[in-house]
Amino acid sequence: MVDLSEIASGFRHASGGIVGVGRGRNRQVAIAIETIAILAILPFVLHPFFVFQVTMVLIYAIAIIGLNLLTGFNGQLSLGHAAFYAIGAYTAAIMMNSFGVSYFWTLPAAAVICFMFGFLFGLPALRLDGVYLALATFALSVATPQILKIHIFEQWTGGVQGLVIAKPDAPLGLPLTQDQWLYFFTLAVTIIMYVAATNLIRTRTGRAMMAIRDNPLAARSMGINNPIYKAVTFGVSGLYTGIAGTLGAIVVQFVAPDSFTIYLSVAFLVGLVVGGVGWLPGAFFGAAFILFVPNVAEHFSQGLSGAVYGLMLIVIMLVMPGGFAGAVRIVSSFLKKPSV
């Protein structure tokens, strides 16, 4: 029931984003406020475990927005975003455990580190297209757990066992439980990141990103510096996913190498495809999908969640290549027709 209301409100938000373009920003702002109001009430009416789950949806949504900026808006495919998520998570865990830094300050640190890493990985990736880039990032994803387990870093990373993190309390004596506080904290970060992303793609930079996606050659002849934009997009994408990883580590209170396998990367990709490639609000549907659907599948059988993922991917690609975004577009154009 819980996520339904959220999805419904998000849906209105979404269709508003598409249908309401001509009707000015007021409507969009109203919908945004409505959505945020519903999201703000949620933690007080929900079971604590659901609060945790909705928090995780928001976190995955940030990660998927990051992947969307790279894949959906810049046309670079990544199967390696679990690596960025892992870097963000480990940055938080190591800073909090080894250096006693407050959880709040791990976010900017993770943002900088992940941006650098993304930028640096983006440089060799410049030479790779489509399949080859997918291959390189796939390799990154498969190697990540092993790199995290490496012996020499064990005193910081905790090796195979991973690290346990203390859960932060609500500041200023606010009457909130730890879960509720983390929910609001995550919500605030999500809103900032989402608004930043929507603004980014509306700027000159965003248009350059999309031009490179649509036709690299034409983009270059219009004076766009392709390598710089592509590498920076990789960095920004890494930054988003890294911040998601940081939040994820704080909320789950635990990091371990085997939580950041290729399947996490696949999950992000599933979320992206289900939500709709190149459509930012889709990230929330995609995130809800990758969090709740495997749970439902596991009610039926332990090992079936992978099959459900896979089948969904295949079916969506065959019947609904636009993902949720495509469905919304179809529905909204259908609703629009009678009045025209």
Added chain:
Amino acid sequence: MELLGQQLTAGIASGTIYACIALALVMIYQAIGHVNFAQGEMAMFSTFIAWQLMRWGLPYWAAFAGATVISFAGGVLIDRLMFRPIRTAAVLTQIVMFVGLLAVLNSAAGFIWDFTSKPFPPPFGADPLLGSRLVSTHQATMVVATFLLLVLLYVFFRNTRVGLAMQSATEDPVSASLVGIRVEWMIALGWGMAAAIGAIAGMLIAPVVFLEPNMMRGILLYGFAAAVLGGLSSPGGAVFGGFAVGIIENLAGTYIPVVGGELKLTIALFIIISVLVVRPTGLFGATHTPRV
């Protein structure tokens, strides 16, 4: 010196595994121009089929042949059902499809045969070869089988009508269809052959690594590294790449202290990225210049 010799033979032995998988990857790349991310899981699934046939009382070679034939049919079916409808779609769509296939096969194998490791018999036993201390019979079998496959493929592509038709269908689909080659069926055939080669590779590997749904994860990565190193468009290069990767893996694991056993997958990552950056076509791959 003895250690070096041992490591080299071990490298060649694991190299055959990677060579087989790389060969299958190259087959599909030749047919449809995409890297098959599900190749490892397809091979794993085929091996499980062979295992199941043996459980039902079939002798080894009957199960071997049965699994190869079933895999061939499965490969053709996968192409017709899943990949034919999206032939002209974007790269993202195709890759997502492969990832979906990977997840389905992995999870289905776990569902049907569960996740415990199962022993799989080698075809000619695993005793030392003719009393040699370095090489076991199974390692020798794998080397011979890989070369046999390579020679067969070479002959098939050079000297048979179907092989030539397949090549022209990949190189220039439009002209090929104009001279009466059924391009779509050639692609399906490529899928079938890749699945069958994968099945053979899986059945050769399974005695070494034990049979379980995740057995191919690391191996597939090395297979990628091998295929990329040798060049995705060159079957011979893929086999060479396989041996090279196997030897590099073993030598680096022994002689570079940081790497040890812990970072072996990272070597594959390193090989893939450095080859792609320095020489994207691989050692033996053909350069392909797109038209503007």
